[in-house]
Amino acid sequence: MTIHLEDMQVIYQHPESLLNVNTHYCPGCTHGVAHRLVAEVIDEMNLRNDCIGVASVGCSVFAYNYFDFDFIQSPHGRAPAMATGVKRVHPDKVVLTYQGDGDMISIGTAEITHAAARGENITVIFINNANYGMTGGQMAPTTLPGQKTTSSPKGRDVEQAGYPIRASEMLATLDGAGYIARRSLHDPKNIRLAKKAIRTAFETQVRGLGFSMVELLSICPTNWHLNPAASTRWLEENMLPYYPLGDYKVHPALKDLKF
Amino acid sequence: MPLSGTIVVDENLCKACELCIVNCPAQVIALDKSRITPRGFHPASLYKEGCTGCGTCSVVCPEAAITVYREKRTEKESNA
Numbered sequence: 001m002t003i004h005l006e007d008m009q010v011i012y013q014h015p016e017s018l019l020n021v022n023t024h025y026c027p028g029c030t031h032g033v034a035h036r037l038v039a040e041v042i043d044e045m046n047l048r049n050d051c052i053g054v055a056s057v058g059c060s061v062f063a064y065n066y067f068d069f070d071f072i073q074s075p076h077g078r079a080p081a082m083a084t085g086v087k088r089v090h091p092d093k094v095v096l097t098y099q100g101d102g103d104m105i106s107i108g109t110a111e112i113t114h115a116a117a118r119g120e121n122i123t124v125i126f127i128n129n130a131n132y133g134m135t136g137g138q139m140a141p142t143t144l145p146g147q148k149t150t151s152s153p154k155g156r157d158v159e160q161a162g163y164p165i166r167a168s169e170m171l172a173t174l175d176g177a178g179y180i181a182r183r184s185l186h187d188p189k190n191i192r193l194a195k196k197a198i199r200t201a202f203e204t205q206v207r208g209l210g211f212s213m214v215e216l217l218s219i220c221p222t223n224w225h226l227n228p229a230a231s232t233r234w235l236e237e238n239m240l241p242y243y244p245l246g247d248y249k250v251h252p253a254l255k256d257l258k259f
Numbered sequence: 260m261p262l263s264g265t266i267v268v269d270e271n272l273c274k275a276c277e278l279c280i281v282n283c284p285a286q287v288i289a290l291d292k293s294r295i296t297p298r299g300f301h302p303a304s305l306y307k308e309g310c311t312g313c314g315t316c317s318v319v320c321p322e323a324a325i326t327v328y329r330e331k332r333t334e335k336e337s338n339a
């Protein structure tokens with residue numbers, strides 16, 4: 001069978017808001033999927049020239065090298081504070097932060113909590129991979145009870161290290177939050193749902209409905225010492241029960257949103 | 260019969276993670292062990308017929324390396 005590509009319709013192609021460059025992410029790391037979804041939504045909403053990203057510290061520290069729109073990079077945990085300033089100076093721009101769990105809910109807990117409490121009109125993409133990826137797989141606030149990491153080699157002991165933080169549930173209690181959802185990147189169906197949530201989060205900001213965040217459960221094959229496919233199964237079996245997927249805050253004005 | 264499709268993998272981007280391979284409903288992707296990418300990986304590629312152009316592989320690819328094509332519905336109908 002001879003296939004003529006020019007006679008066929010394109011079902012999927014590389015998003016314009018993502019540069020056509022090699023990333024430094026490990027093979028299979030779903031930071032790449034999260035990047036792709038953000039870029040697809042920015043394309044769909046035609047926001048590429050009106051968008052400013054704030055990268056954090058962690059494996060996604062070089063995100064500004066991968067997105068084809070304006071991007072800055074903040075000190076560890078401070079992306080929501082920086083995004084607050086950017087958004088207040090440029091209220092007509094769409095401003096997002098892209099943060100890992102070590103960045104956002106460990107060293108950056110104060111910044112994220114107060115940005116949500118103030119109802120800052122920014123969008124946070126929060127990657128929960130249950131460890132500190134960049135520095136070699138140490139325990140994060142999101143590390144599961146009993147989970148082995150380089151700094152909890154016998155498994156997280158809750159007597160000593162306390163319990164994981166469910167950031168979406170926690171931030172959803174704040175009145176300034178307009179949209180908070182948790183999704184997962186472990187299979188095609190959930191990736192499609194994650195994209196819809198990211199779209200909803202940006203719509204929240206465009207409509208001025210307050211702080212928005214999408215938490216994305218993500219795999220870290222390198223530090224989990226599993227191949228990418230086995231990592232998706234580990235996520236499904238271990239993270240989903242502790243971090244239930246769903247919408248934790250939906251502003252009433254978003255209820256009739258359709259796309 | 261499902262419409263037929265095909266994929267083109269950008270070998271500069273593919274990192275051989277195999278997520279497209281395990282998620283393809285038609286099971287038509289494999290790593291091509293006869294080739295090696297500039298970054299030193301065996302790239303994913305179609306190894307047999309049966310791709311429907313469903314796009315699932317592109318949904319899971321962390322590198323946005325896959326372009327998916329599908330035969331146009333109207334042509335299929337007019338050919339039928």
Ligand SMILES: Cc1ncc(C[n+]2csc(CCOP(=O)(O)OP(=O)(O)O)c2C)c(N)n1
Nearest residue numbers: 057058059076100101102103131132133134
């Ligand atoms: C002030 C400061 N403290 C500590 C570090 C070291 N450090 C770099 S990345 C990181 C954690 C990153 O983990 P996470 O946010 O979960 O992102 P991931 O790498 O898993 O994507 C830490 C503690 C730093 N760079 N700066």
Ligand code: SF4
Nearest residue numbers: 025026029059133220
């Ligand atoms: S260390 Fe983990 S989070 Fe970082 S790029 Fe590698 S797989 Fe991804």
Ligand code: SF4
Nearest residue numbers: 283310311313314316
């Ligand atoms: S488009 Fe669908 S059938 Fe074709 S290779 Fe990708 S996942 Fe498989």
Ligand code: SF4
Nearest residue numbers: 273274276277279320
């Ligand atoms: S999912 Fe993408 S990066 Fe992974 S093997 Fe397939 S084409 Fe390559």
